[in-house]
Amino acid sequence: MGTARLMFNSFAASLWLLPFSEYCKADNIYWKHFFEGKGGYPHRQQCDEREYTSEYSGWPTTLVSIEVPTVRGMDAYPSIMDLTDNITSSMECGKPTLLSFSAREVSDGTLFKTIQDYDPQSKALIHQLEKYYQGDPVLNPLTPWERPPIKNVFCIYGIDSKTEVGYYFAPSGKPYPDNWIITDVIYEFERSLLSRSGHSVSGKPNNSSGDGTVSYNSLSMCKHWLGPKVNITRAPQAEHDGSDLQTSMNVEHNHGQDLFPNMTRAPHVKYITYFEDAESIPGWRTAVWELDKANHRNIVRMPVVMRELWLEMWHDMHPYSKSKFVTKAFRGPLRHEDCHWDYSKARCAFPEFCEYRYTFGDVHLGMSCRLKNSSTKLLRQYL
Structure with a gap:
């Protein structure tokens, strides 16, 4: 539980338990629960060969690296009621072992099952994971989600901020709940991976990073729902006359994959990139808006987001609107x-x-x- 508390605080949105790889699926027990009466057991996950041959489970780097002591069980992590005078000295007798876990191994509980030999409190976490996540008939956390069956889906998020994507844990020598400490954090930023001290880290960084809180891997999941032909527009966030507008029509897109536009950026200009699809499902629309440098906690207060949402709603309600989406040709006051x-x-x-x-x-x-x-x-x- 001490590990879980640290990870919850670090990931903020608890996305370490959400879908992680396009190569893994779990049986949909939602239908079995409501239509066949066969609920009450965890999701059974199935991954194809690509998951095991790819590095990091589709994540930019190893999600969790954790040092485990040579001492196991209660001797390694006594409860708050036990004596702690000799904890540090007993743990220093052996060199700790560094274990690494991919995104898949965190989401399916492998991490917590491994460290339960070193931390008895992990048993409670495994119970929580299996009961409230893996056994949930609706959440289905181990399978990338499909597009919701609603008419309009708009995903709006910020990109290109320094965002945490990996963690190093080590035993602190203190009793639960402070038995683990974060010794290092891996950030994704500007197509590179950096440690908290600024050193380069090996991995597979994305073309963009997250919004400062949630990683790009999780944010961009909505782009998987776009159809085979997508219209992409990149425009300045500020008011503009259309001179710096870039548009690519009917860009080919494979279902379940990310999409990166071949467009430029002028220095010191913040852009908003629109990915729009109104053709793949008749009468339905799917749109993804990526805002440069938009912070996770402040995006709902950004004037540019309020402006775009207001224009889109006004356009949709107007009886004389001609296009499926509001025009991006210019943005005046x-x-x-x-x-x-x-x-x-x-x-x-x-x-x-x-x-x-x-x-x-x-x-x-x-x-x-x-x-x-x-x-x-x-x-x-x-x-």
């Missing part, structure tokens, strides 16, 4: 607050939308930049 002063040109930015109009109480030039037309007229351009 929609509110007075979106107008600002362009000091390089000594005028309000976006002069076709904004004008200088002073109102009593304005304390700087930017506050006096306001929309020329009503929001209704501006919104018609997004149909």
